[in-house]
Amino acid sequence: MKVIINGKEYSVGKNDTVLEACRKANINIPTLCHSDMLTPAATCRICTVEANGKMVASCVQPVTDGMEIKTNTSRVMDARMINLQLLMAGHDDCTSCGKNRKCDLQRIAEEMGVRDRWFTTDEPYTVDMTSLSIVRDTSKCILCGKCVRTCREIQTVEALAFADRSVHTKLVAGADQGMGESVCINCGQCILACPTGALSEVDETGKVWDALNDPNKFVGVQTAPAIRAAIGEEFGLPAGSRVTGKMVAALRRVGFNKVFDTDFTADLTILEEGTELLGRIKNGGKLPMFTSCSPGWIKFIETFYPDLLENLSTCKSPQQMFGALAKTYLAEKLKVKPENMFVVSIMPCTAKKFECGREEMTDSGYPDVDVVLTTREAARLIKQVGVDFVNLPDEQFDHPLGESTGAAVIFGATGGVMEAALRTVYEVVTKSTLPSLDFVETRGMKGVKEATVMVGDLPVKVAIANGTGNARKILDRVRAGKADYHFVEIMACPGGCLGGGGQPIPTNLEIREKRMAAIYEEDANMELRKSHENPYVAKLYKEFLGEPNSHKAHELLHTHYLDRKTGEKKVHGGHKHD
C-alpha cells in the first residue's frame, strides 16, 4: 500500500497505523500513551497528525491507500504543543522527580523546544505510600493508562484503574484503598510502563546510608543474578554489558563491609528445590511443583490461585535464603552478632521489598533481609558517592557466600531456574554427566515454553511462563487437571528477573533480549556451571545444614504461604515449624 508522508511516497503495510507507517519512513512521532506491547488507547493525543486533511490520532488510525499524511504542518505542531503543555501543567519540578532524565514527557518537551510553561493546575493529588514496593503519586500522572493496561493485559492482575471523571479522573489501586491494600503483586511493571514519575519504587537508600554510618552495624550486600547484566545501563553502558566485577568494586567503594552474591543461594536453591521435586515425584507428592523464587508470582498465586498453593515449592527465594544464612551461619563465621548484621539486597525487583517485609521471613530470629534496593536505587547509591563506575577495575565477591556457578547466573532469565534445576536433577538422578548443559528449549522470551527432558528413564515434563498473564494459561490448565507437568517455572515479569520492575529504565523487549544474551554469556564463561558442583554449597551442607531438605534446612530455607482469599496460612511440606 502506498501513502504520501510530507510529500514523499512510501510503501507501507496495509495493516499499519499511521504511526507505524511514519516510523517506517523514519519520522518519529512522539507518543506518551502508546506501547507496542499494549492495546492502543489514544489518550494523550500528542501523536495527532493530518491524514487526508483531517486531524487523526496516528497511533490508532489505520492507513488507507493513497493516504496523504502530514506531520510537519503548523496545525499539527500547534496541537502537539498545546497537548504537551496541557499535560505539563502539573509537572513543575523535574529536579525532585525520580524520573528526571528518564521521563518521556520531559524528553518530548526538550524535543519540542519548550521554553515557557503555559498552564498550571491546582487539582488535589494523592501520594500513595501504602505499598512496601511502589509509590503512586497522582500529581505526576498524565492519565495515559499505560500502567493500567500493563497491569491488565500483560500481568492480568488489574490492580490499577481509573476512578472519577473529567478533571477529577485519577489513577487508583483497587477500589482506591491504596496499592498496599489492593491485589497489586508488586511486580513494578507499571513503573517501567509509566512515561513520567507517577509510579516509582519505594526509595530506601536512606535506610542503607543510615546503616552504613552506624558503627555498630556490619553491613553486607548481596546482588541478584540479573543486576550484573543491567546496572551498567545506569552508567551509560549499552544494554547487555556484563559488569559483575565493576559492580562488586563499586559497592565496596560505597562502603559495604562485604559484597556477597545471591547466586550462591541460587545454587543452594537448586539443591533444596531439586531435592524437593525428586521427593515429590518419588513419594507421590503434589505435582506439578511450581518454583517459588519470584515474590510477585507468589502474591499472584496466593491471590488468584490459592487452591494451587500446595503445588508451590516450599523453598524461600535465594534472597531470603541468603538473609537467613547471613544472620546465622555467616554471623557465626564472621563473629558478628546477628543483631548487628545488616543485610542489604540489590534486586531487579520491587516485589522483593514486599517479600523481605513478610512476617514469616524471620527464621533466624531477625529479619532475614533488612533492606532491599532495586537496581535503580543501587545505581543512585553509587552515583551519590561519585564512584566512576565505568572505569573501575573488576573485583571479586567476598567469601563465603560469594561463590557461584553458571546455573545460578541464569536464574536471572526466564527458563533459567528450570535449566539450572535440570542440570542438577539429571546428574543427581542418573549419576552421569550431562552431554550438553544448554537446554535450548527452556530459553528465550516466549511467554509459555514446554519441554520434556529424559532424566534416565523418566520423561520429566516441564513448563515455563514469564509474566503472570502467561502464568495464568498454565495455571488454568493445572487447575482443570489438564496438565501433566512435573515442574513449572514461573517468573512474574516478562523475560524473568532481567525484565523486573526494579531494573533500569527504559526496559523494553530489545533491552530485555540484550540482558538475556549477557546472562547466558556470563553462564558460558563460568568455570563451574552446575549448582551441585559449587564446592562452597557442599561445604555449607557439611558444616551447617547437614543435607538438602534437612531439618535445619527446612527451618531456615523453607517457608509457607498465605491464602489471600481466606486469610488462612498454608503450611505444607511436613517439616516446617511455624
Place this chain on the structure above:
Amino acid sequence: MVGEIKQILKPTDFEGLKKALAMGPEKTIEAIKKSGLTGRGGAGFPTGMKWSFAASAKSKKKYVICNADEGEPGTFKDKVIIREVPEKIVEGMAICGLAIGADEGYVYLRYEYSYLISEFEAAIEAAEAKIKELGFKFKVTLFMGAGAYVCGDETAIIESIEGKRGQPRYKPPFPASVGLFGKPTVINNVETLANVPSALVDKEWNNKLRLFSISGTVDKPGVYELPEGITLAEVEKLVEPWGPLKAVMMGAAGGIAPAKDLVFSQEYLQKQGASLGSCTVVLFDDAVNMVDIAENVNEFFVHESCGYCTPCREGNRQIRDILSDMEDESDIEMMLALIQNARDTSRCGLGQTCGCVIEGAIRHFPEDWEDELQ
C-alpha cells in the same frame, strides 16, 4: 396549529413492522433509504445507510440500541415521545432488527428519566407481545444510564451497557461492524426510531419535520414540531420572548448564533459556526451576557468530560481557569487555541464540540468580552 406535535404522534399500530415483515430485510432498508430518514441525534446521518452497514456485517448475533440518553442541555423532545408513543420506538427497533438481522435490542435511558421506567417498561412489554403476535421475535431490555452526558455518545453507550466506564471508543471500527459485546450494532436516537414506522407507512410523512426543544427567555417554552428552515421570526410568534432576542444557542454542543435574521437550517447555522443538531434551541434576550453563557457551558463540560483524553479533560479545565480571571486579549486567544485543539484532537464528539458555544460567544458578541476585560 403551527408547531403542534402531530406527525411523530400519529399511531402506526405496528403497520410499519407488518409492512417490513412482508418486504423482508433488503427491501425494508431500501424503503428507509428512499424515505430520506436521517438521524435525529445530531449528526443527521442517513438512517438507511447506517442500517445497511450493519446488515452487511456477517454475524449471527447483532444488536439494536435506542439512544434515550437525552442529555444535551436544553433538549427534552425524546421524553415526549417516550411518554406519548413508546410503542413506536419499540416498533422502530423491531423494524431495524428485522432489517439488519438482530433479535435483541437495548433502550439506554438517561438516569434523570428514572421516573419513566415503569410506564416505559410496561409499554415495551406490550409492544414485545404485539411483535411476537406478528410472528417476529424481538427482545428489548431497558438499561439505565448513570447520569453521564458523554454516555449519549453511541460508543460510550456500548461501553456503559457492557459494564465498563462510560467512555467513547475510537472509530474505526464502527459499531455497525464491532458494536455491543463485539457484535454489529445499530444505535439510533429515540426520535429516529419513532419515525421509522411512519416513514414506511405514512404517505404524508416528511423527514424535514422535526421536534424542536425550545427554552430560554420566553413565555412558552416547550416541544414544537416544526419544519427545518423555519425562521426565528416565525418561531418567536409561538414561544413569545420576554424581550428582543440577542442569541440562539443550539444546545451546549451546537454553538451559538446571533438572533438577527436567524434561520433554523443546517446551511444557515453552519455559516454562523453553529449546527442544527438535535434541534435544541435556547433563546437569550438582551439582558443575557455572553460571558456568563460561556462560563456556564464551560462548567458543564468541565463536569461532563469523561476524562479520557487530554484536549477535553485538561483543555476545559484551563478554559475554566482563564474565564475565572481574564486579564487581556491574550486570554481570549488562548481560549480559542484550546478550543481549536479540542476540536482537532479530541477523541469523541463531546470533546470536539465542547468549545463551540464559547467560540461563538467570542466571535459574535465581542462587546460582551470587551466589557469583561475592562
